[in-house]
Amino acid sequence: NAGVTQTPKFQVLKTGQSMTLQCAQDMNHEYMSWYRQDPGMGLRLIHYSVGAGITDQGEVPNGYNVSRSTTEDFPLRLLSAAPSQTSVYFCASSSFLADTQYFGPGTRLTVL
Amino acid sequence: KQEVTQIPAALSVPEGENLVLNCSFTDSAIYNLQWFRQDPGKGLTSLLLIQSSQREQTSGRLNASLDKSSGRSTLYIAASQPGDSATYLCAVPSDKLIFGTGTRLQVFP
Numbered sequence: 001n002a003g004v005t006q007t008p009k010f011q012v013l014k015t016g017q018s019m020t021l022q023c024a025q026d027m028n029h030e031y032m033s034w035y036r037q038d039p040g041m042g043l044r045l046i047h048y049s050v051g052a053g054i055t056d057q058g059e060v061p062n063g064y065n066v067s068r069s070t071t072e073d074f075p076l077r078l079l080s081a082a083p084s085q086t087s088v089y090f091c092a093s094s095s096f097l098a099d100t101q102y103f104g105p106g107t108r109l110t111v112l
Numbered sequence: 113k114q115e116v117t118q119i120p121a122a123l124s125v126p127e128g129e130n131l132v133l134n135c136s137f138t139d140s141a142i143y144n145l146q147w148f149r150q151d152p153g154k155g156l157t158s159l160l161l162i163q164s165s166q167r168e169q170t171s172g173r174l175n176a177s178l179d180k181s182s183g184r185s186t187l188y189i190a191a192s193q194p195g196d197s198a199t200y201l202c203a204v205p206s207d208k209l210i211f212g213t214g215t216r217l218q219v220f221p
Contacts, residue, residue, distance in 0.1 A: 004155075033209075043201075045208050058208060090155050098143045098205035103155035 002026050006091050006104035013081040013111045021076040021107050023091030029102075031094045032074040033058070034066065036087040037106075043090070049074055050096075081111045114139045116204060118212040125219055131189040133215045135202035140180045142204045147176050147187050149198040150214075156201065160187070192219045 007022045025032065033048035045058030049068040063085060065077040074093075078085060091104040115138045125131060135145070144163045148156040160176040162169040162185065169176045175188040189196055197219050202212040 042213065043211050048208070092156075097209065100158050100161050101146065101148075101156070101203075101209065102158065103148075105155045106153075 004091055004093050004102050004104035006089075006107050008107060009105065010108050011110070013078070013109065015081060015083060015111060017081050019078050019081065021078070021089055021091075021109075023074045023076065023104060024072050025074075025091075025093040025102070026072065027093060027102065028071060029093035029095055030071065031096050031099070032068070033092050034064070034074070034076045035090045035092065036060065036085075037090060038087050046076065046089075078109075083111045085109065086111045114142075114204060114206045114210045116202060116210050116212040118200075118202060118215050120215060121213065122216045123218070125192060125217075127193060127219055127221050129192050129219075131192050131217070133187040133189070133200050133217070135185040135187070135212050137183045137185075137204055137210075139206075140183050142180065144205065145176075145178055145185050146203045146209075147174075147185075148201045148203065150201060151198045159200075189217075192217075194219050194221055 004025045030051045034046040035043045037043050044060050046064050047066040049055045052071050055066050089107045092101045094101045117136050119134050146161045147159045150156045160169045162176050162178045173190040178185045199214045199216045201214045203209045
């Protein structure tokens with residue numbers, strides 16, 4: 001099992017550009033989530049999904065969009081990048097919210 | 113509202129010491145509690161998940177205990193090694209996963 005994979009590992013964007021962060025898991029997990037991690041702020045939940053076709057907002061959803069067309073994939077879209085979105089982004093998956101969470105290696109995003 | 117705190121925030125110890133990391137939560141009605149480690153520049157790795165009905169869970173040199181009534185969990189690391197250097201986080205599920213503030217551990221040779 002590859003576990004949870006994220007691409008790209010690093011990305012630099014200019015303000016106003018859009019991009020998609022990819023997340024995939026091969027464990028047949030229903031629950032997937034996206035976090036951002038900033039110094040001194042800990043992990044903050046952006047969006048989550050409890051199964052294919054179902055998504056919901058977390059604590060900091062503004063400026064981000066998600067979809068879940070398959071169980072395996074949960075991409076995160078930045079609609080119009082802003083410097084405030086400079087962060088490290090982690091995707092996680094589990095069978096359900098309270099089960100063991102598996103995290104991806106992260107994407108380090110810089111917005112200039 | 114569930115709040116999770118960890119003390120100490122940072123810890124630096126020589127190799128070989130036995131360590132105790134603390135995690136406190138305000139709402140004792142938890143389903144379970146997870147301990148994670150995060151190495152610099154990496155994602156989180158789940159270490160132990162302890163169910164609300166359990167008192168202890170062990171994996172190798174790690175032992176996690178849970179006392180729901182007092183709102184506390186401890187992670188015991190036996191015979192610490194430099195490879196244990198990382199940030200350790202606890203988390204409890206609520207409407208989302210609530211993470212603790214973390215303990216940054218450095219074990220020096």
